[in-house]
Amino acid sequence: MKNNLSSLRDLASAFGKAPVDPDTAVPSTSATSDDSLVYSTDSGRINQQQEKTVTPSDGFAKVRRETKGRKGKGVVVISGLGLDNKALKELAKKLKKTCGSGGSVVDETIEVQGDKREVIQQVLEKAGFKVKLTGG
Template identity: 75%
Template sequence: MSWQDQLSQLVYSTEKGKISQEKEEVVTPSDGFAKVRKETKGRKGKGVITISGLGLNNKELKTLASKLKKVCGCGGSVVDETIEIQGDKRDIIKAELEKAGFKVKFIGG
């Protein structure tokens, strides 16, 4: 889509209000492994476990993230195609992901 097409799109109508564009959800295919990594960079020293490479759509990621948060007893969120779980609960997360049918690979330290 060229920039001229973007400028000519309808964004507001007095009859309907704000017009939102439908976005296609693109899911990156999985290689068969859930990559579990501990990160502290940019988080003021707080540890966060990130889980990527699942190959799930956004709705499935959110349900899996809420299940993991309940099992771990901590907070977390879904950012892009990555689940972030607060704290260092790698063993619990590995067991739950294997129960859900994923192969788990620890990345980093």
């Protein structure tokens, strides 16, 4: 090891890093750059590409009724489906149309307004899901 570190190349080799050639260096704004970069004066705010992962299903679609945080209004929450966002939205549309009520997709769950657990159970079983009613 050199005792005299006269350049960055010598410093990089002292720490076991391969020296970087400026001719073949990748610009810092590329997708292969450091993932912790948040802002660059070269290109502004850097939007990170985050991969959406779907939680795998345990084989049961859990259907429960909730009222907490909804001013006493009841909704049926369906979770544990193991579907991607597009498939969840299609299934939610089918469930809302069958129940004749509103609802939404929140994270990896479907919320349908009202207490229509039996109807939702039948629709999910026809779609090939094993359904487990949870809660009271």
